[in-house]
Amino acid sequence: MQLPLPKHINVQKITEAVLPAKDVDGFHPVNSGKMLQNIPCYLPATPYGIMLLLERYKIETSGKHCVVLGRSNIVGLPVSILLERNSNPGNCTVTVCHSKTKNIEEIAHRADILIAAIGQPEFVTAAMVKNGAVVIDVGITRIKSLETKSGFRLVGDVIFDDVAPKCSYITPVPGGVGPMTITALLKNTLAASKKGIYQ
Numbered sequence: 071m072q073l074p075l076p077k078h079i080n081v082q083k084i085t086e087a088v089l090p091a092k093d094v095d096g097f098h099p100v101n102s103g104k105m106l107q108n109i110p111c112y113l114p115a116t117p118y119g120i121m122l123l124l125e126r127y128k129i130e131t132s133g134k135h136c137v138v139l140g141r142s143n144i145v146g147l148p149v150s151i152l153l154e155r156n157s158n159p160g161n162c163t164v165t166v167c168h169s170k171t172k173n174i175e176e177i178a179h180r181a182d183i184l185i186a187a188i189g190q191p192e193f194v195t196a197a198m199v200k201n202g203a204v205v206i207d208v209g210i211t212r213i214k215s216l217e218t219k220s221g222f223r224l225v226g227d228v229i230f231d232d233v234a235p236k237c238s239y240i241t242p243v244p245g246g247v248g249p250m251t252i253t254a255l256l257k258n259t260l261a262a263s264k265k266g267i268y269q
């Protein structure tokens with residue numbers, strides 16, 4: 071299933087029609103529930119890709135303050151759960167922000183690891199980021215551009231050039247979380263094609 075679905079289709083109904091053992095997107099409530107309880111399951115691709123990224127670059131997460139901007143079912147909420155779980159990567163103290171959060175700039179500035187997943191182009195400025203922070207930019211928005219052949223360019227939730235000098239690590243858009251999402255989805259698909267992820 072490829073989201074988003076046309077408006078007349080009930081997303082929940084379709085999501086639950088997928089057999090959990092074949093749910094490589096990790097969207098079925100059975101897989102969400104297992105993720106919550108740290109039981110082996112298909113993890114949603116974007117959060118899983120972020121965890122692979124943190125692991126590969128050996129980024130210390132234990133005891134760190136992670137601020138997640140966004141609380142969607144496919145990115146913000148699951149990545150906040152994965153980062154606070156008792157595992158490695160994990161063991162963060164997590165703060166989740168959303169559209170009703172007050173003082174978001176101040177909260178973001180307290181992050182050791184800042185994950186931006188709100189779909190608001192160039193929302194995160196250097197003033198919102200602590201020196202040495204790890205910044206993971208999930209947002210992808212297509213905006214009009216006179217500088218490209220296609221007439222469009224892809225923009226993240228973070229002003230990369232402004233923020234990068236303050237960071238220990240930062241992911242670009244495009245070429246950061248996007249390819250990791252594909253990798254994670256393929257890992258799930260490979261696992262499903264073999265024995266499956268359930269023990």
Ligand code: NAP
Pocket residue numbers: 116139140141142143144145146167168169170171174187188189190208209210211247248249251
């Ligand atoms: P979504 O379902 O629209 O959720 C956006 C979240 O951001 C919501 O929780 C919303 O709060 C919050 N938000 C929106 N504006 C905000 C603001 N000004 N201040 C604080 N919080 C705000 O989006 P999504 O599906 O999670 O995707 C987020 C972004 O990531 C999009 O740009 C999407 O294209 C991108 N994305 C990239 C990948 C990848 O592979 N790189 C994968 C998935 C998504 P409320 O809950 O209060 O409405």
